[in-house]
Amino acid sequence: MSNIQVTRLTKVFDTATGPLKVVDDVSFNVDQGEFVCLLGPSGSGKSVTLNCIAGLLDMTGGDIKVDGVSVKERKPNYGYVFQQPRLLPWRTVEENLQFALRAESGRAAPDEAGRIRRVLELVNLAGYEKFYLHQISGGMQHRVGIARAYVRNPDLLLMDEPFGALDEMTARHLRSELSATWLRDKRTVVFVTHDIVEACYLADRIVIYTPKPTRIASVIEIDLPRPRVYGSSELHEIESRVLSVFERSMSEFAVAE
């Protein structure tokens, strides 16, 4: 499993109306096997940060090290989960996972069938190998998206609002499954969301972003045992704390504008 050090990350885009500073001097660490949520309003540079961690997007300033090596030198071994699962709809569950496994070498991976079976068990989809994507529900498709991120055995999982487009009941179910899956083998996770309740339910630690140009408003530890319970007084108390930091940072931004 990987650890991450984000040091003084700055990202400026050149746009038609001039430079746009999105991330402004952000530093945080993620420990090995830790579940960290990046929480911030829409447009605050959460996806940008995740793409910088993956080494997919160049930084304007600062550095990100994964296991002590700059992502500029070597891309980390990560699995990515998007808001839309981005699967191949005309292929089966199994074929989608094979496609991910073969993406690099172009050949069948060693013990391919075994890896696919184990990862489908992990996300509670055993027995669905031969189903086409259009034959399974949206929630199940999301589980295939998570299985795809796991199947190459990454040290690091990067998740970008994976449940953001789902109805709340399905999202709750998938969050509890993700939490249980994570507990079983403790990958390092960076999970992006704008949903306070989601962040409090999932995270060991929440890094709260201000609106852009983004800085860190606060970092909040969540030392609650799992499985966590929606609506419990402990969770409520943390949600209120996060909400007040969030609201303060939003109103400070409004004044600064």
Ligand SMILES: Nc1ncnc2c1ncn2[C@@H]1O[C@H](COP(=O)(O)OP(=O)(O)O)[C@@H](O)[C@H]1O
């Ligand atoms: N390639 C790009 N060129 C210019 N601006 C970009 C680019 N990618 C993202 N941005 C801008 O950066 C800001 C943050 O984007 P993003 O990280 O996607 O926000 P979010 O926190 O919602 O994930 C937005 O204002 C967006 O318009």
Ligand SMILES: [Mg+2]
């Ligand atoms: Mg985003």
